[in-house]
Amino acid sequence: MTMRAPLVFVLACFGALAALPLLTGSYGVDLVTKIMVYAIFALSLELLVGAAGLVCFGQAAFFGIGAYAAVLLSPASEAAGLWWLLPVSIVAAALYALAVGALSLRTKGVYFIMVTLAFAQMAYYVVHDTPLGGGTDGIYLYVKPALGSLIDLDGALTLYFFTLASLAATFVFLAVLLRSRFGRALAGIRVNEQRMRATGFSTYPYKLAAFTLSGGIAGLAGFLFALKDGFVNPELMSWHLSGAVLIMIILGGIGHLRGALIGAFAFALLQEFFKSEAIFGAFAKHWHLGLGLAIIACVALLPRGLVGLPAQWRERLVGRSRSAAPQEALNEA
C-alpha cells in the first residue's frame, strides 16, 4: 500500500516539529510553542467551519475561558494537579460552548456569525469589567501545574513537547472523528441540511455536539496559552483573536485539517517575517502593510488556500484537461 501525499506531509510536519528543539534556541522553541497553540485553536474552528459549515466568530471566548480557568483555579502558591486542571478547563470552555451553541444554532449564515460574536463579547465584558477576571490588567499564574514529578510544565522544553503531543492528539482525534458516522453526518449537514433532515437525521444535536466539541478544543488551546505565558488578560477573548483564527484557517484552506495547521504556521510566520527588523529595517514597524498585501495576494492567486497549492501546480503541469479528476475528499486530512 502506498502512502498518500497528505498523510506523508502531515507525518513529516510532526517529525520536523519533534526535531525542532535540537536545531533552534529558546526563542524558536517559544515561538513554535505559541504557533502550535494557535494550530490547536485553528483546528477547533476548522471542525466548525470546514466540517460542519458553521462560521463561528466568537471562538476566542472558548479560548479565553480555557485560559482563565487554568489561572483562576490554580492554587496561589503550589502547583495544581494537571490531571484535574486540564479536564476542568476544557469542560468549562465546552459548557459555555454548549450554552452558546444551544441558542445561536437557531440562526443561520451571517446571523449565526454575529450571534456567536455577541456571546463572545459578553464573555469579554465579564472578564474586562467585573472583578472576577482582574479587569484589563489580567492575572498572573505564578506556579504552573504539574503531574506529580513526571511532568512539570514550568520548563520551556517540557511545555513544548506537551503542546506538540496535544496538537498531535487533537489532529488524530479530529481525523478519526471526521471519518466516523458523526463526521459524515456533519459533512452532509454542510452540503445540504434540508436533505439530511429528509433522510431522517435530526441535525440540531449533531451541530450542537460539534459546537461543544469545538469549544472544548479551543479551551485546550487557551489552557496551553495561559501556561506558556503565565498570564491572561481580556484580549484573549477579544473579537480580534476570533478574527485572526478565522483568517488562519481561510489562509490555509478550508475543508482540510492540515489546512488549519498550514494556516496557523503561515499566518504566524508571515507576521514574524514582516516584523523582522533584520530584513525590513525601520520599515518593520509597518509590518501590517506587508501582511495585508501578502493576504491579498493569497486570495488573488490561491482560491483554494495554501493547501490547494500542489493541486494548482499539478493542473498547470498536466494541463487543465486532466484536472477534472475528483476533488480531494474532505476527510483526506
Place this chain on the structure above:
Amino acid sequence: MDLATFLIQCLNSLQYGLLLFLVASGLTLIFGIMGVINLAHGSFYMIGAYMAFALAPAVAATFGGGFFAVLVVGTVLAVLLGYLLEWAFFSFLYEREHLQQVLMTYGLILVFEELRSLAVGDDVHGVQPPDILAGTLPLGDVMTYPVYRLFVSGVCLLLALGMWFVFTRTRLGMMIRAGSTNREMVQSLGIDIKFLYRVVFAAGVAIAVLAGMVAAPVSSVYPGMGNTVLIICFVVVVIGGIGSIRGALLAALLIGVVDTFGKVFVPQAAGVLVYVLMALILLWKPDGLFKAA
C-alpha cells in the same frame, strides 16, 4: 434625570444612531445587492475622518474654502476610490465564497491602516467644526447643546432621505433593486450590471467616507476607529435584516438609544448592552427585524 438632560441624551442618541445608519447603509447595500462581505467598510469611515483632518490645509490652500469645501473634495475623492477599489479588488470576488471575501477585505483593512499610519502618523487629532456651526443652543436654564451635533443629524437625515428617493423613485434605484433579486435577468434586459455594481460600491464608499468626515469634529480622529465602527455596523445590519435599508435605519436608532442611555444608567455594562440587544433580537427573529425583499 431632569428634562433638559433627558432631551440632550435623546439628541445625542439620535445623532449617534443616524451616523451609524450612514455607515451601515453602505455595508448593507454592498452585502445585500452585491453579496460581498466587506470588512474594509469601517476603514472607509476612518479614511473619511482622517481626510477631514489632513485635507483641510491642502484644500484651504487650493480652493480657499473651509470645512464644507473639504466635504465636497473628500466625497469626490471617495467616489473615485470606491470606483477604483471595485475595479481592482472586488470585481473578481463576486463568484468566490464569502470566506474568501472575508480574507481579502481583512487584508485591505491592514493595508489601509498602515497606509494611514505612513501618511498621517499614529497620533490622535481633533478637528474643529466650522465657525458658523461652532456655537451652542441653550436648553433649559443651564444646559446647552452644540449646534454642530444638530448639523450632523441634519446631514444624516438628508442623506437618508436622498437614498430613499433614489431607491424607490428613480430608474437607477429600480435597476439596483432588480439587480439584487436576479442578476442574470437584469443583464439580459440590456443593463450593464457591472457598471451598476461599481456605482453602488462607489456610493457606499462615498457615504461611509462622508460619515467619517462629518463625525470627525464630534468624535476626534484616532487609529483603529474604523474597526470599532465596523463591528457596531455589522450589529446594525444584522439586527435590521441584511439588505434592508429601512431595517438598518431602525436598528441604528435603536442602538443609538441603547448605547447612549446605557452609558448614563449602567456605565459599567454599557459596552455589552448592544450585544445583549443583538442576541435577544436574533433569538426572537433569526432573520433580523426586516427581512430584505
